[in-house]
Amino acid sequence: MHREPPAGAAPAAKEPGPGGLPGLALIDLHKRFGPVAAVDGVSLAVAEGELVAVVGPSGCGKTTLLRLVAGLEQPDTGRVLIQGRDVTDLPPERRDVGFVFQQFALFPNMSVAGNVEYGLKRRGIPRAERTRRVQEMLAMVGLAELAHRRPDQLSAGQQQRVALARALAPRPRTLLLDEPLSALDAAIRVRLREELRETQRRLGITTLLVTHDQEEALAIADRVAVMHAGRLEQVGTPWELYDRPQTRFVAGFIGRGNFVDGRVAGDVIDFGPLGRVPKAAVPGAGPLPDGPVQALVRPEAVVLQWPGAPAAGAAREEAAAAQGPAGSALVAAAVIVDVIFGGERSLVQLAVHGRPWIAAVFGAAVHAAVRHVGRPVTLRVPPAALRLLPPA
């Protein structure tokens, strides 16, 4: 479990996708702008037809990474391979990539059809074929009747569809999307992201998407790469990133959670006032040497017990857990501060030993939690739900 953060990305580059050669391979890319290392040793393999989302806070270098793939920036060192062919030294127009820009960058001096046709024209495709392909693409994104409009007469959502149609029209081998949905309203964003995913799947095109929105990345990507300060912290399926984050940054950036500090001592891990658990009961703890550790607890792993439930008084139980032999769970007395209603799942804000915690509650428990706002409850975390992180 405990790997060095940058190495977390490297093995992925060596695993080709199911189709043999990866559709896109980045090998140890470096790019500096003056004193800033925007991209600092990134390796990544995207399987043929796979959609990988690069997600990270603004300024982490993810857009630069995308521009390196497109050839809009030249790497200081490192290679870019598309279907096994080294394109590092090729200019953008010869890389055969489709690129969708954040603000869409539609040519204002051309009609919608003219925009979609542009890439076909530059590739010397005959007129009849071009016309056919433009109609096909516009029909695909549902804008056939707007072919003669000018881009500034379209809504943002329509502009986004035109940008996608334009990028896909020349049938590129790779699709690159730079925050393709960030210029849209929340409601249309969710719909377009599903459309985007469906189109990508149908065409089976290798796709690299860059976004700052982790929810968007988790929702549509086959795999997600978390980028931080120019490096890939972890690459994996959405579930892997959520369930087994390998760094503190990934754990905090993907999903929500509670962090507890502990210490490995022999065959137990001591979490202070929350109690001690057997080392063997915590996944991945086996090889850890003695010393400090940090664990992540996802909100849905927190079990709440209301007072009056079968268990004994929380304070007594907690005292027993902290002093006695390693127990079966972390236990703490908590006070419910507030409940954030969220439909099928609500979040309970707790105060545990003066620190904020969150827990997820479902169904009827939501009602119980609301009734207990401001009152003490008992909180339990089974050791199997603890996710150990390398010390910060």
Next chain:
Amino acid sequence: MGSAQRRRRRRALLLLLPAAALLTFVFYLPVGTALLAGFRDEAGYSPARFVALLTDPYILGLLRFTAWQAFLSAALSVAIGVPLGYLLANRSFPGKSLAASLVMVPFVMPAITVALGFLIMYGVNGWFNEVLAGLFGFKVRVLHTLWAIVLAHAFYNGPLVARMTQGAWERLDPALEESARTLGAGPFAVFRDVTLPAVMPGILSGAVLAFIYCFMSFPIVLSLGGARYSTLEVEIFTLMRVLLDYEMAAALAALQACVSLLFAYIFLRLEGRAPYLFASARARRARPVGGRIRDAWLWALLAALTVFFVGPMASIVAHSLTDPAGGVTAGAYARLMTAGHDFHLGAPPVRSIQNSLRFAALAAAIALVSGASFVYATVRFVGRRLPFLETLSLAPIAVSSVALAYGLSVAFRGPLQVVPQDWRIPLVHAVLAFPFVVRAFRPVLQGVDARLVEAARLLGAGRWRAFVDVELPMAATGLLVAFALSFGLSVSETTATLMLARPDQVTMPVSVYRFLAARDFRSASAMAVLLMAVTGGVFWLAEMLAAWLRRRQGGTAHAS
């Protein structure tokens, strides 16, 4: 609701008042009266003389030559201005910030100074020909040819085209060019399909403006073209000052105004078009002109531009410092500082420097107040473009300066007698600078989001307070540029000053002119150097102040 609307309208009218007063009394009435003389005969008013002009082969020949030299000059201005605009918008090179802040200096240099620089540099024994002879063994005759006129016009208007090209290029969103690249377009196709359509309106409006200026040009043609070449403006001057045929001169000036106003209208139409569609989401990153072979032509271009623009100015500086007996001397400057009143020169040189600075400060202030309030009223209270009103505000650059000066000299003896002597020349200069203030300030104010004003008012600021706290700081850099431009235009204005100034109101360019008439080339050069120092210094100061303001605001002015 009704009272709020009335208040809005009252404010708008109040703001339009200074501009309306300035243009009506110091421009439209005097010029209109002067031009009307062209339509007057014994029986009253008739277009007969005007029509006769259009069938006169001599006048048609003049018109043809005037348009032809203006066309050639505009073409050369584009050939020089577009590469310069490209460099300023896209590349970084040593001395760029200096070049960027001083690029408009040639544009406000008095024609007489430019002519002087060209005489010294391109004369048969000028250093340009000496270098040519040394390198290649031949000389070229530049002076007293059409090419001298065209080159000098390009010296003036190249920077203008460069500025407008630079503006359009800086607005172009780099993502548009990049998306064309990813769609398979090579660098040439990107230029043809994206870059050119985006910068073309900027280049064209620069070219049209250059055409207007060259069409009206007068001292350059007179001093560099020699006796063989005459334009409409030279003919108007000759008719008015030598032949004293005011009616003919007025009819010709009316004809000229029709042509140039037509082009001014074309200019405004062009300006209102496309470039905002290409507006940028992110700033362009200037690439350095590097040491690679591919950049060699850029270095060559930079060198050629430097020789072309700095050459004539440096020639004047060098000439002002040469000792007729050989060696270097500051004697000419010493004479300027000590010379007293003189029959040829009028007021002493020191006095002419004082006059220039005083007039320019006053003129720039008047132009700024009337121009800025005009822009403010049209942008904030009207909110849409008014082509007619804008053409009217642009008219001072489209009307013969000889006719303007004549009309004013009549008016100042008649209905405008009440205007104090010391205000007359600044008022005239303010009229001439007015269109530039409008052009410089409008885009800046349009860039300040009107919602910021609304936000300030919702937070409790009155309309005036909101202006002072929000708009003024954000638009201050635009006002500075407008002030520098007006100041420079006033310092360099020659024609009207020459015709209107009393002996004690001599200004620096008039003084250069008088020194030249007295064949004192060194004193003329020294005075011209001081003049360039004043205009260059004002531009440089404005740029420094603007940079300081931008730093102080921490870049917030660019956030909207």
